[in-house]
Amino acid sequence: MGFDWNAIAFTASTWILPVLFAITLHEAAHGWVAWRLGDDTARALGRVSFNPLRHIDPVGTVLIPAVLLFGSGGRMMFGFAKPVPVDFSRFRKPRRDMVLVAAAGPGSNILLAVFSALLIHGSVLFDANIERWIMLNLVNSVWINLLLAVFNMLPLPPLDGGRVAAGLLPPELARQLARVERASMVIILAALFILPWIGDKMGFDLNIFRWLIGGPTAYLMDLVFSLTGVR
Numbered sequence: 001m002g003f004d005w006n007a008i009a010f011t012a013s014t015w016i017l018p019v020l021f022a023i024t025l026h027e028a029a030h031g032w033v034a035w036r037l038g039d040d041t042a043r044a045l046g047r048v049s050f051n052p053l054r055h056i057d058p059v060g061t062v063l064i065p066a067v068l069l070f071g072s073g074g075r076m077m078f079g080f081a082k083p084v085p086v087d088f089s090r091f092r093k094p095r096r097d098m099v100l101v102a103a104a105g106p107g108s109n110i111l112l113a114v115f116s117a118l119l120i121h122g123s124v125l126f127d128a129n130i131e132r133w134i135m136l137n138l139v140n141s142v143w144i145n146l147l148l149a150v151f152n153m154l155p156l157p158p159l160d161g162g163r164v165a166a167g168l169l170p171p172e173l174a175r176q177l178a179r180v181e182r183a184s185m186v187i188i189l190a191a192l193f194i195l196p197w198i199g200d201k202m203g204f205d206l207n208i209f210r211w212l213i214g215g216p217t218a219y220l221m222d223l224v225f226s227l228t229g230v231r
Helices: 005-036 058-072 094-125 128-152 160-168 171-179 181-202 208-227
Strands: none
Touching: 005 058, 005 094, 005 128, 094 128, 094 160, 094 208, 128 208, 160 171, 171 181, 181 208
């Protein structure tokens, strides 16, 4: 049985474009806020940009999210872009400004999710086939942006939530949290892949990411659609 390449290309385009927009805005927001707070490192390197090519990591931005999104039917995504360089020594108030820079990424994703939901109202102005493509892009944009926001706000460095927590905690606790960063990628990958596999073999649901991320994202998506009048 052959592949329906037109259908595959159509589906891929409704996921790839929202992912690129979400990650690009997320990274540009980090760089822009850092620049406004006194550190122009990212701006000097061209990272305060809406050009996706400035931020894409071939494996972390394209391959891994694509495999997870298609493999889970859009219920799971993990990926990363090229980190935006930030020189915290240039900030006037380093701890406060670190929190603001870190929160800018997830904050931008929430704003883009709301904007995408509002644009859904305008999709009816187009031809039926184009309307469907636009609608799917926008609905996926809401989901992906909220998923990125929730995931990145987990209080685990180097995720944005870890940076926010380090900036808000007392210095000693912040230092202890920072030490977790060395093992954070192992922790994330184990929780994402190994625990669910073990749970499946043992007959238990050990998919903690579905509890920590899937549930809150679904709730926020319903909230955004309600506030914007989509449903």
